[in-house]
Every structure is written in C-alpha cells, then in structure tokens.
Amino acid sequence: MTQYAVLIYAGDSAHREGAEAEQEVHDRHAEELRDADSMVAAFALESVASATSIRGDAVTDGPFVDAKEVIAGFYVIEAPDLDAALRIAGANPVIQQGGGVEVRPVAGGFIRPTARE
Amino acid sequence: MLAATVRVTRDLDLAEECVQEAYAAALDGWPGGGVPGSPVGWLTTTARRRAVDVVRRERVLRAKLPLLVVPEEAEVAVEPGVGDGADCVPDERLRLIFMCCHPALGQEAQLALTLRLVCGLSTGEVARALLVSEPTMAARLTRAKKKIATARIPYRVPEAADLAGRLRGVLGVIHLLFTAGHAAPSGASLMRADLLDQGVHLARVLNELMPGEGEVRGLLALLLVTDARRRTRVDSQGRLLRLDQQDRSQWDHAAIAEAHELLNEEPSRGRYVLQAAIAAQYAEAPTFAETDWARILALYDELLAAWPSPVVALNRTVALAEVAGVERALLAIAELETEGRLAGYQYLPAVKADLLRRAGRDAEAAVAYREALALTSNEAEREFLSSR
Numbered sequence: 001m002t003q004y005a006v007l008i009y010a011g012d013s014a015h016r017e018g019a020e021a022e023q024e025v026h027d028r029h030a031e032e033l034r035d036a037d038s039m040v041a042a043f044a045l046e047s048v049a050s051a052t053s054i055r056g057d058a059v060t061d062g063p064f065v066d067a068k069e070v071i072a073g074f075y076v077i078e079a080p081d082l083d084a085a086l087r088i089a090g091a092n093p094v095i096q097q098g099g100g101v102e103v104r105p106v107a108g109g110f111i112r113p114t115a116r117e
Numbered sequence: 118m119l120a121a122t123v124r125v126t127r128d129l130d131l132a133e134e135c136v137q138e139a140y141a142a143a144l145d146g147w148p149g150g151g152v153p154g155s156p157v158g159w160l161t162t163t164a165r166r167r168a169v170d171v172v173r174r175e176r177v178l179r180a181k182l183p184l185l186v187v188p189e190e191a192e193v194a195v196e197p198g199v200g201d202g203a204d205c206v207p208d209e210r211l212r213l214i215f216m217c218c219h220p221a222l223g224q225e226a227q228l229a230l231t232l233r234l235v236c237g238l239s240t241g242e243v244a245r246a247l248l249v250s251e252p253t254m255a256a257r258l259t260r261a262k263k264k265i266a267t268a269r270i271p272y273r274v275p276e277a278a279d280l281a282g283r284l285r286g287v288l289g290v291i292h293l294l295f296t297a298g299h300a301a302p303s304g305a306s307l308m309r310a311d312l313l314d315q316g317v318h319l320a321r322v323l324n325e326l327m328p329g330e331g332e333v334r335g336l337l338a339l340l341l342v343t344d345a346r347r348r349t350r351v352d353s354q355g356r357l358l359r360l361d362q363q364d365r366s367q368w369d370h371a372a373i374a375e376a377h378e379l380l381n382e383e384p385s386r387g388r389y390v391l392q393a394a395i396a397a398q399y400a401e402a403p404t405f406a407e408t409d410w411a412r413i414l415a416l417y418d419e420l421l422a423a424w425p426s427p428v429v430a431l432n433r434t435v436a437l438a439e440v441a442g443v444e445r446a447l448l449a450i451a452e453l454e455t456e457g458r459l460a461g462y463q464y465l466p467a468v469k470a471d472l473l474r475r476a477g478r479d480a481e482a483a484v485a486y487r488e489a490l491a492l493t494s495n496e497a498e499r500e501f502l503s504s505r
Contacts, residue, residue, distance in 0.1 A: 082268045083275065083276075083279070104268075
C-alpha cells in the first residue's frame with residue numbers, strides 16, 4: 001500500500017462563513033472514507049481570509065500563492081496504486097463544486113499520537 | 118520480453134538491464150551449447166529469473182523496498198516452463214501500452230515512453246523521431262519512469278469502469294504519433310517515415326490484442342488508408358501534391374483493401390470508424406472526379422455529431438463545396454471564423470484561400486494564402502502555399 005496526500009483546491013475553504021451546506025457534503029464524504037478504512041489522516045482548513053504567509057523576511061496577509069483556487073484542506077489516503085488512489089480522490093465533492101484535487105505520493109510524515117492539554 | 122520482465126521488477130530501468138543481461142548470456146551460451154527451441158522464450162525466462170534474483174537480493178538488503186514484487190506475480194515468475202511465453206506475452210504488452218499512455222503522465226512523456234518501451238526504439242531514435250536532443254529525451258524518459266515508480270502508476274489493463282476513457286487516451290497517443298509523422302510540424306521533409314511505420318504497427322498490435330473494439334479497428338483502418346497514399350503525397354522534388362494530382366496507381370491498394378475489410382465488419386460509429394470511412398471514400402474512388410462527395414458529406418455530418426470538433430467542421434466544408442457549391446462552403450468558413458476556436462490554425466486560411474480562388478475572388482484568396490503561409494513552419498507546405 002502507498003500513501004497519497006489529496007490536496008483540495010477550491011475558491012475558498014468550506015469552513016468559511018455561510019457555506020454550511022457545502023461543508024456538510026464534505027463532512028459526509030470524509031465519514032465515508034473513514035468507514036471504508038481508506039483514510040489515514042484528514043485536515044480541513046479555516047477560510048483563506050485567515051491565512052498569513054512568510055516569504056523571506058516579509059510577513060503578508062493571505063495565501064502563499066495568489067491564485068483563483070487555494071488549498072482548502074488535505075487528507076492522506078492509503079491505496080495499492082495510483083489508479084486506486086485516483087478513484088478515491090475522484091469522489092471528492094469539491095470536483096462537482098467547481099474545484100479540484102491534487103494527488104501526490106507521501107514520502108514520509110508524522111502525527112503526534114495523542115493531543116497534549 | 119521487457120513487458121514480461123517489468124512485471125517482476127516493477128522498475129523499468131532494472132527490467133531493461135535484466136533483458137540486456139539475458140541477451141549477453143545468450144551470446145555466451147548459445148554458440149557452444151546450441152540455440153534453444155524457443156529463443157524468445159528462453160530469453161524471456163532468463164530475463165525474468167534474473168529480475169527475480171535481483172529483486173530478492175534487494176529485498177534482503179533493504180528492509181523496505183519501494184518497488185516490491187506482488188507476491189502472486191513472483192510465483193508466476195519463478196514457475197518453471199513459463200519459457201515459451203506465447204500466450205502470456207500479448208497480455209503483458211497490453212499492460213505496457215496502458216502504463217505508457219497513463220493520463221497521469223504528460224503527453225510528451227506518453228509519446229516518448231511508448232516509442233521507447235512498446236516499440237523498442239533506442240533513446241537516440243526516440244529523440245530524433247520527436248525532434249528533441251538526445252540528452253533532453255533521456256531526461257524526459259528518466260523523469261517519466263521516476264513518476265511511474267514513485268506515484269505507482271499501475272502496470273495493468275484498467276478496470277472495466279475506466280477502460281473506455283483510458284483506451285481513448287491510448288488511441289490518441291497512437292494517432293498523434295502517426296500524425297506527427299504524416300505532417301511533421303517543422304523541418305524540411307513533409308513526412309517522417311519512422312513515425313508512420315510505428316503508428317501503423319502500434320494500431321495493428323492493439324487491434325490484435327483487443328479484438329472487437331470498434332474504435333481500435335477504426336484507428337487501424339484510418340492509418341492504413343492514410344498511409345496508403347504515402348508515396349504520392351509529394352513529387353520527386355518533395356513538393357506537396359493535391360489529391361487530384363496524385364497518381365492513384367501508386368497507392369498501396371492492399372492497405373486500402375485491408376481497411377475496407379476492417380470497416381465492413383464494423384457496426385460501431387465512433388470517431389475513428391467514421392474518420393476511416395471518410396478517408397476510405399476518398400481512397401476508393403477510381404478517379405478524383407468520381408469521388409462520392411454526397412456520401413462523404415453525410416459521413417462528415419455523422420462524425421460532427423459523434424465528435425464535435427472545429428477541425429472536423431473545417432474539413433467538412435471541403436465536401437460541402439463539392440456538393441452545395443463554393444459560396445455555401447465560404448459561408449460555413451465565415452461561421453467558423455466568427456466562432457474563433459480555430460484562430461491560429463493554419464489550415465483554416467489555407468482551405469479558405471482555395472475556395473476563394475475557385476470562386477474567382479483572387480485578391481481575397483491572395484490575402485488568405487499569405488495568412489496561411491505565416492502560420493506554417495513545414496517547408497514542403499510553405500512551398501506549396503507560396504506557389505499558389
């Protein structure tokens with residue numbers, strides 16, 4: 001099995017204000033992936049309006065790359081090969097909402113086992 | 118042979134090495150011990166055994182090898198007597214084609230990998246065929262192989278749900294290779310014979326591997342008919358000849374007959390089948406004057422419904438001019454110009470210029486010819502346009 005990161009690209013995060021319906025669709029999809037046991041980790045991000053970027057010694061408001069689509073969230077899935085990974089990632093609802101996903105093999109990673117208070 | 122070996126190694130470079138070693142072993146052993154009953158089978162078995170050895174050794178060396186052998190496949194590989202390989206190899210070749218034409222690879226990489234791995238051209242030959250320097254091609258191939266390994270692009274025929282879409286991609290690659298050979302985008306000679314041969318060869322192989330696929334059969338028929346006119350497309354000085362000037366007795370009538378047979382048995386009406394049917398209409402007319410333009414126009418209408426491409430709409434205007442007159446065709450051209458999807462496409466002003474010339478509107482024709490000339494970089498096509 002190989003781990004693939006799925007980066008979600010959209011106009012903005014579904015966690016922005018007034019996008020509750022959109023968010024619900026994504027939550028449901030995340031649950032399906034969890035139930036199918038294909039998801040390793042998943043993170044939804046707050047609205048891009050809350051992003052801050054650092055380039056060189058300059059700190060600026062907004063996403064790192066100024067583009068029509070920004071990263072709205074990402075998750076890691078496990079699949080036997082790219083075709084299987086593309087099938088899982090291709091079911092992401094963002095694709096029906098005018099956005100898209102990027103699928104990249106994971107080279108390595110770390111998640112702290114338990115949260116600290 | 119390479120296809121059978123890569124299935125064991127899941128690593129193209131390693132597989133290529135193993136095949137070379139099998140050849141070396143043959144050079145060593147055959148002169149003294151005699152050539153085995155099935156030389157290809159012997160080489161394949163030797164290459165695969167070598168691959169299994171290497172993969173096993175590496176597995177011991179490294180705790181975690183990224184390109185592991187799938188266990189059941191390793192068992193197949195070491196099983197004695199897989200030697201003759203006659204019935205497993207076609208399947209392997211199909212897997213290789215689908216891997217090389219995977220949509221996760223860029224189109225240039227798909228073309229290069231197909232020529233290198235499916236057709237067996239050397240890196241230098243691929244570089245010359247696709248008009249890039251050898252180091253550039255070597256880097257392109259390395260990058261593509263690396264992506265196949267890192268992203269785990271699978272070495273198999275896609276599942277039924279994906280097959281139609283993926284097959285379209287494979288057909289597109291073969292058609293593109295052929296088209297690149299047919300009207301080389303730049304350079305002095307109009308055609309590059311090596312690409313034409315490889316294109317026809319690939320279509321033929323695919324048609325053998327996937328019998329009953331209408332569009333595969335259609336593509337093979339299309340390439341055969343188009344290629345049948347190869348010898349007559351340019352004169353002895355390399356100048357482009359129009360269809361009505363070509364010597365029909367020089368056409369490859371065996372190829373045209375083969376295409377005719379392929380299409381006769383084919384009930385489906387997909388893009389390639391229809392394109393082939395149109396090309397066959399041109400090729401089977403005994404003289405240019407006897408071309409059945411009404412039939413061709415009807416086929417174009419059908420094609421336009423199956424594949425609404427502006428290039429098809431442009432080609433349709435040529436038949437329309439013969440059936441309904443030059444002025445009607447010019448109206449259709451004007452519509453295409455307004456639509457704008459063909460902006461910068463050299464054949465639009467070229468077709469328009471020819472129609473204007475036939476309508477006796479010489480001044481406008483000259484403008485269109487100059488416009489076409491400015492858009493083409495193939496020397497033979499430039500000379501044709503300048504002479505008009």
